[in-house]
Amino acid sequence: MIKSVYLSGPMTGIQGFNYPAFNSAAAQLRAAGIRVCSPAEYPHDGPLEDFPIRDAFASYCDFICYAADAVVLLDGWETSDGARVEKALADRIGVPTITLAAALSGGGIDIIKPVGFGNDGVARIAAERSRHLSKEGFTPEKDARHRFGEMAAAAACYALICSGRAAYSNVAPIARATVEFWPWDSAWWKPSADSRRNLEKAGALIAAEIDRLDRLEFNS
Structure with a gap:
């Protein structure tokens, strides 16, 4: 049973950094009783150029490695460098990567073949x-x-x-x-x-x- 998930998806180049999609997904998952870690909720009130990118990604990776039962990939994740890397990390450590619908249904399968030999150049x-x-x-x-x-x-x-x-x-x-x-x-x-x-x-x-x-x- 899925109790805790990390949200991954495209942000850069999308209006509002795709926050509406992240926030909507997080709300649906929490309504279903699932704990959510969303990069759209990482605390930062300063200008974009001062965003603590290293600290943020360290926090995301820590959650994926130690707290997530699954990584939920939002629409368009294939176009995002960050999301592809997060999927590669999840694949390597055996954390399932699933759709939002699969998470809400309480199960699900890998969206695509796990990254492995011959398919991890981006990572x-x-x-x-x-x-x-x-x-x-x-x-x-x-x-x-x-x-x-x-x-x-x-x-x-x-x-x-x-x-x-x-x-x-x-x-x-x-x-x-x-x-x-x-x-x-x-x-x-x-x-x-x-x-x-x-x-x-x-x-x-x-x-x-x-x-x-x-x-x-x-x-x-």
Whole structure:
């Protein structure tokens, strides 16, 4: 029996951050006697740019891991990076991901095949991006200094060496990427023998550049 759920769904880019859908779902679930953790209810009264994103996601993940009987995926969750990562987390630890209707009926099944081998690229990239923030100290403030596409160039370098060949010449791809394209000091160039690891780094850097451009547009 489902007694406690986490609500997951699209927010970014939707009017009002999709709060009406989250609030409606939460109200229905609570009326059915189900405990709900909703990201739309995370306490924050300040401006959007000051939202404590790390603290918030730490709280969400803690609830999914230790308190949720299921993760309820709202309509449009497939388009949300955050929701897909939350589903990947739930799949990995064995927490069912179900529809709102299934939760209200007291049961339900996984909406889609659980994320597993061959289907967890998004989760890998998200984990690497999280490591950048929590372990490497690559904060939004530091990312903002890279105003000339350096993060995109670095991502291209990590992706390039996975191609198995260098573009335009016979020079070894690692050497070519390092010498011609790498935007920072060579001490920061840390390719792996595992192509998947390099692609995780490339994906995380692309995500960081997208976030930087989004913040730039928001603050302009």
